[in-house]
Amino acid sequence: MNNILAFDxxxxxxxxxxxxxxxxxxxxxxxxxxxxxxxxxxxxFATYRRFEQTGEISLKGLLQIGFALNVLSEFDVLFAQKQxxxxxxxxxxxxxxxxxxxxxx
Numbered sequence: 001m002n003n004i005l006a007f008d009x010x011x012x013x014x015x016x017x018x019x020x021x022x023x024x025x026x027x028x029x030x031x032x033x034x035x036x037x038x039x040x041x042x043x044x045f046a047t048y049r050r051f052e053q054t055g056e057i058s059l060k061g062l063l064q065i066g067f068a069l070n071v072l073s074e075f076d077v078l079f080a081q082k083q084x085x086x087x088x089x090x091x092x093x094x095x096x097x098x099x100x101x102x103x104x105x
Contacts, residue, residue: 016055019062024052026069041068 010018027037038048041064051057051065066072084093
């Protein structure tokens with residue numbers, strides 16, 4: 001057996017396209033046209049159409065789509081605070097010396 005793990009590393013553009021595809025699937029399940037979805041989300045039709053085709057949209061626009069699809073609460077888990085399993089984990093985290101990020105030169 002091979003002990004090497006295979007990871008599917010996607011680019012941000014690929015992830016955006018996957019999200020757009022899932023939104024499109026959800027829109028079709030709700031029997032909405034692109035125009036109807038854009039109106040429901042409070043977006044211009046061209047903005048929504050470009051999102052489905054390219055995955056490109058502003059964060060605010062994506063949140064508006066999430067609201068229109070009643071999935072806005074799913075955004076809460078993005079970048080959520082670390083969940084600790086025990087008090088020891090909390091104490092261990094506090095003992096780690098904080099470092100600053102490097103500036104890009």
